[in-house]
Amino acid sequence: xxxxxxxxxxxxxxxxxxxxxxxxxxxxxxxxxxxxxxxxxxxxxxxxxxxxxxxxxxxxxxxxxxxxxxxxxxxxxxxxxxxxxxxxxxxxxxxxxxxxxxxxxxxxxxxxxxxxxxxxxxxxxxxxxxxxxxxxxxxxxxxxxxxxxxxxxxxxxxxxxxxxxxxxxxxxxxxxxxxxxxxxxxxxxxxxxxxxxxxxxxxxxxxxxxxxxxxxxxxxxxxxxxxxxxxxxxxxxxxxxxxxxxxxxxxxxxxxxxxxx
Amino acid sequence: xxxxxxxxxxxxxxxxxxxxxxxxxxxxxxxxxxxxxxxxxxxxxxxxxxxxxxxxxxxxxxxxxxxxxxxxxxxxxxxxxxxxxxxxxxxxxxxxxxxxxxxxxxxxxxxxxxxxxxxxxxxxxxxxxxxxxxxxxxxxxxxxxxxxxxxxxxxxxxxxxxxxxxxxxxxxxxxxxxxxxxxxxxxxxxxxxxxxxxxxxxxxxxxxxxxxxxxxxxxxxxxxxxxxxxxxxxxxxxxxxxxxxxxxxxxxxxxxxxxxxxxxxxxxxxxxxxxxxxxxxxxxxxxxxx
Numbered sequence: 001x002x003x004x005x006x007x008x009x010x011x012x013x014x015x016x017x018x019x020x021x022x023x024x025x026x027x028x029x030x031x032x033x034x035x036x037x038x039x040x041x042x043x044x045x046x047x048x049x050x051x052x053x054x055x056x057x058x059x060x061x062x063x064x065x066x067x068x069x070x071x072x073x074x075x076x077x078x079x080x081x082x083x084x085x086x087x088x089x090x091x092x093x094x095x096x097x098x099x100x101x102x103x104x105x106x107x108x109x110x111x112x113x114x115x116x117x118x119x120x121x122x123x124x125x126x127x128x129x130x131x132x133x134x135x136x137x138x139x140x141x142x143x144x145x146x147x148x149x150x151x152x153x154x155x156x157x158x159x160x161x162x163x164x165x166x167x168x169x170x171x172x173x174x175x176x177x178x179x180x181x182x183x184x185x186x187x188x189x190x191x192x193x194x195x196x197x198x199x200x201x202x203x204x205x206x207x208x209x210x211x212x213x214x215x216x217x218x219x220x221x222x223x224x225x226x227x228x229x230x231x232x233x234x235x236x237x238x239x240x241x242x243x244x245x246x247x248x249x250x251x252x253x254x255x256x257x258x259x260x261x
Numbered sequence: 262x263x264x265x266x267x268x269x270x271x272x273x274x275x276x277x278x279x280x281x282x283x284x285x286x287x288x289x290x291x292x293x294x295x296x297x298x299x300x301x302x303x304x305x306x307x308x309x310x311x312x313x314x315x316x317x318x319x320x321x322x323x324x325x326x327x328x329x330x331x332x333x334x335x336x337x338x339x340x341x342x343x344x345x346x347x348x349x350x351x352x353x354x355x356x357x358x359x360x361x362x363x364x365x366x367x368x369x370x371x372x373x374x375x376x377x378x379x380x381x382x383x384x385x386x387x388x389x390x391x392x393x394x395x396x397x398x399x400x401x402x403x404x405x406x407x408x409x410x411x412x413x414x415x416x417x418x419x420x421x422x423x424x425x426x427x428x429x430x431x432x433x434x435x436x437x438x439x440x441x442x443x444x445x446x447x448x449x450x451x452x453x454x455x456x457x458x459x460x461x462x463x464x465x466x467x468x469x470x471x472x473x474x475x476x477x478x479x480x481x482x483x484x485x486x487x488x489x490x491x492x493x494x495x496x497x498x499x500x501x502x503x504x505x506x507x508x509x510x511x512x513x514x515x516x517x518x519x520x521x522x523x524x525x526x527x528x529x530x531x532x533x534x535x536x537x538x539x540x541x542x543x544x545x546x547x548x549x550x551x
Binding site: 124125126127157161162163189192193197198199222223224253254255256257258259260261 | 343344345348372373374376410412414416417418420
């Protein structure tokens with residue numbers, strides 16, 4: 001008996017967001033119609049332009065709102081929720097890594113020569129394991145881009161009692177994953193909230209001028225397989241080539257960031 | 262009550278129900294409480310079939326009956342901020358086909374960080390229709406299996422998987438499997454209604470989708486992904502009245518609001534949730550200008 005394999009991902013019920021391809025190659029074969037629709041969504045230049053214009057308009061509104069809100073001086077560590085907008089300055093932060101070393105984003109970007117990749121991190125999350133243990137997505141990225149002037153930081157915004165919390169667990173993860181870059185601890189979740197980090201992983205790329213150049217998923221496969229397109233690599237290639245980032249924002253996927261309740 | 266003791270017992274029940282051995286408690290004194298869950302399945306899953314034998318050219322229903330351990334949730338295949346819906350990989354004989362999995366309605370789940378997800382927290386069943394080809398040979402028996410993988414979370418997320426197999430014979434006439442068919446019928450009643458019932462009014466006007474359900478004490482909108490962007494699901498996705506208003510973003514082409522509207526009737530323990538699948542066209546900007 002020949003057994004034909006069919007894949008009916010639940011995801012098939014609903015199209016995943018424009019940025020995310022169907023989970024596997026089989027799914028692509030079985031659902032050509034849906035794939036086409038997705039491509040349209042991603043590639044539709046009219047829609048892209050439209051969205052960009054819309055973003056610009058939104059930005060203006062936000063600037064106005066910001067001017068107003070500056071009066072009610074809030075905690076400096078708690079900027080407005082989801083303040084990391086593409087094209088705008090990346091929220092500043094100072095955090096300590098698993099070895100007790102302090103990292104100040106401003107110091108890293110100050111010379112105007114470094115690109116920064118931030119990866120929201122939780123060593124116990126199955127999606128982090130997918131990219132750090134089962135595959136070496138981030139280590140490979142680091143190997144390729146660090147020497148080109150790209151600095152990498154993992155940030156763990158998990159609160160006490162949550163999965164992957166704590167200096168010890170993260171120090172262990174750094175060893176286990178042979179992670180070549182620091183894991184910064186953001187127990188209060190302030191930095192996570194400032195960036196609007198939703199998932200682990202959730203990637204933010206900061207251009208040499210200190211503005212957010214990319215935010216979203218690491219790649220285009222939200223299943224346990226590695227995607228065909230690595231959005232971070234694509235954005236880094238474009239930034240290093242001095243061209244604009246063609247996909248500056250995608251829908252992130254992964255475990256929810258385990259913020260304090 | 263001592264929850265630390267209570268949860269492992271419940272998980273044990275769920276695991277025993279699907280035939281796996283009870284797992285040891287993986288508690289380590291140095292770890293915070295979140296790490297001390299027992300190892301093993303947080304969600305068990307059983308494969309049911311509406312028939313033992315199917316006639317050539319007929320169709321039957323496979324059901325994935327899932328039990329979620331108390332306090333945990335898994336993801337509905339909608340527009341979630343986090344997590345991922347389970348995946349099913351079916352192995353079927355040549356020529357047999359399987360439809361889209363049909364899910365019961367989820368509940369809205371907002372976690373710190375304004376993460377909006379649509380999850381399932383209780384036992385649930387996902388149904389799929391299998392079509393047997395007309396040229397299936399009478400008298401043969403076939404293995405049908407499904408490899409399922411799912412994410413189950415509370416303050417910890419765990420990926421689990423299971424492959425289940427059942428055998429279906431091809432006979433001249435279909436033979437129902439009574440004990441499973443009953444469960445499958447019950448599961449079918451829990452799927453979102455496909456017809457918009459009397460008393461529920463759905464409307465798309467300008468850049469707003471609204472739903473009013475007479476007698477509902479609260480409403481939820483569980484969106485499926487579509488070309489329509491939603492302005493603020495955190496704010497608009499649930500309402501404490503019989504009316505729900507969801508602001509839509511702009512999109513240049515025509516698109517549809519796709520999802521499930523849930524109405525809650527009655528209060529507290531007597532509350533009844535009713536769910537309806539909705540699909541409404543939204544005229545694009547271009548169309549509007551004309």
